[in-house]
Amino acid sequence: MQEIVRGRAFVLGDDVDTDQIVPACHLVYSLTDPTEKRLYGKYALSGVPMDQSGLPQGGIPFVHEGSDTSEYSIVVGGKNFGCGSSREHAPFALRQAGVEAVVAEFYARIFFRNSVNGGYLIPYETPQRLVERIKTGDEVEISMAENSLLNLTTGESFALRPLGDIRPILEAGDVFAYARQQNMIK
Amino acid sequence: MAMTMTEKILARHAGRDRVEPGDNIWVTADVLMTHDVCGPGTIGVFNEHFGPEAKVWDRQGVVIIPDHYIFTEDEKARRNVDILREFVKAQDLPYFYDPGTRSYRGVCHVALPHEGHARPGEVLFGTDSHTCTHGAFGEFATGIGNTDAGLVMGTGKLWVKVPPTMRFVFEGELPPYLMAKDLILHVIGDIGVDGATYRAIEFAGDTVRALSIDERMTLCNMAIEAGGKNGIIAADDKTRAYVADRTSVSGTKTEYEEATNDPDAKFLSEKTYRTAQLEPVVAQPHSPDRKSRVRDVAGTRISRVYIGSCTGGKIADFIAAAQILDGRKVEVETFIVPATVHVDEALDSEKVNGRSLRDIFADAECQIGPPSCAACLGGPPDTFGRTHSNEVVVSTTNRNFPARMGSKDSAVYLASPLTAAASALHGVLTDPRDEM
Secondary structure (H helix, E strand, C coil), rough: CEEEEEEEEEEECCCCCCCHHHHHHHHCCCCCCCCHHHHHHHHHCCCCHHHHCCCCCCCCCCCCCCCCCCCCCCECCCEECCCCCCCCCCHHHHHHCCCEEEEEEECCCCHHHHHHHCCCCCCECCCCCCCCCCCCEEEEECCCCEEEEEEECCCCCEEEECCCCHHHHHCCCCHHHHHCCCCCCE | CCCCHHHHHHHHCCCCCCCCCEEEECCCCCCEEEEECHHHHHHHHHHHCCCCCCCCHHHHHHEEECCCCCCCCCHHHHHHHHHHHHHHHHHHHCECCCCCCCCCCEHHHHHHHCCCCCCCEEEEEECCCHHHHHHHCCCCEEEECCCHHHHHHHHHHHEECCCEEEEEEECCCCCCCHHHHHHCCCCCCCCCCCCCCCCEEECCHHHHHHHHHHHHHHHHHHHHHCCCCCECCCCCCHHHHHHHHHHHHCEEEEEEEECCCCEEEECEEEEEEHHCCCCCCCCCCCCCCCCEEEEHHHHCCCCCEEEEHHCCCHHHHHHHHHHHHCCCCCCEEEECCEEEHHHHHHHHHEEEEEEEEEHHHCCCCCECCCCCCHHHHCCCCCCCCCCCCCCEEEECCCCCCCCCCCCCCCCEEECCCHHHHHHHCCCCCCHHCCCC
8 A cells, every 4th residue: 555645536426326336237247357347447437427427517427438447546525435235346446447545524334344355445534525625637645644635736735534443454455465464364 | 231232243243241332343154145246256255365175164154146137138147147156066055046947036135034044143244235134133134245255255254343223213003004114214314324324223112013024124124225234123023933934944044042132222322203103205316315205296207116126025015015006007117026936926825805916916007027136226238127218216126326227317216115006006106095
């Protein structure tokens, strides 16, 4: 896990559910086949209603037609990010598209767990709502050491909640690597 | 130190005398359930981390119920079921309900207790968010992802954070125009889709005790729609009789240790509803917490009704719908999807006014599909009942997120089977009291 995550932000609203993150008709693809799994990147966030995609006026595609990765590597959300189904395909799809971190006010618990235990992305919580403070396309930088987010486009800086207990799991790589480090499994 | 039911079950499975909300503990699973959408990924994680020769932690503990994408020509969906078949064969697993064979059952959450895998006091993990359904049997049951499930498959263990409990008490007799679906939509509407995030939800009170097993399952099923980690209802004689019957018929484990709230157990919150004062409600598009009394949105034009899923496709749900539809004809296309093969059989054996449910639905000009998850979550384009354009659906399912049932242009109202059937008769949202 690197100490600095830097990239362009993609902004969404509240209650972004896992059907929006990856619609159920796409859950049939292999999660291991190197070619097929790229389809998850192609369809990441494809269920978000167009008028909410990238807010505030919407209409911004997360992944361009014909591509399977996104130009945005940090997703900014509001409350209850990742609610709904338990599909691990959701954080997997975001990762496939190139997302390294999500910052949201708080998460639905299964999405949060899947993100950490599968080691797909860093789910940071924000004490302050950032949806209105960051615009899609802004260049932002997350400092893991300082638990802060700097909006390089506007110069504004925001505190992030320390990762706490999940940090060693993310640092190990995933829950298996962590459990081995801790001698919980062989 | 007094504990709630949920705390007690988790403490027991962690080998501890006591736990408190917020504790992170490793617990031992009794059952791990998976299906065709998340099973292949879980097996992939298991093989990657435990090696090709590894065996699952407990053959009797792994229950595999394909149900999501069954009646489809989609090749990748069919391949996923083949991956399950291969794994079951290699691991010699006894509990696999294979599509296209006599052992096929249908929707995992309705099949699992019917096949004798739900018992009070146990810990059940499932790779489906609606695994919380099985709290209806007084057990701790919650949904997990593939990575967590792979770990459980190999070790039988998983870490969990002990949730505090929000308690909802329903007092008084349930009026005939209300169903468990109305009760849970009231709760979700009152606390919001994130109102129980990281929390257990207990349902109690004499209304709940009087509910059938099917209806208790509906209550617990939608705990996740408020963000809940688990829903739970204390076991009683009804639970014991059901579990004794289903485990003995299925030849599964019959013994279990129940858990109850200590008398001075602490709850995060406790709210009491006078059941008779509640009204039939819907959740408006596009969120399960957008509660409205049916009478406040009555007359809203709809184009389709869908009665099915783990939430609203059980025997009790179809009996309710048949009571409204008997002798009438639907005004809009109406899809009937029994959750399981057992429920499908009950369409013939269960009677309302002396006629079978199947005859009532057929005469009402409903379309009856084969048992599976079908259009509850959209699925491949050839899925029965899936939306493809700007349909406005009244559905007995659990989620009305944008595009949940297929098309981004469609809109879904969540309702009880009574409200759904009443609305089918007129092509507009209709209060079931107008048809009873």
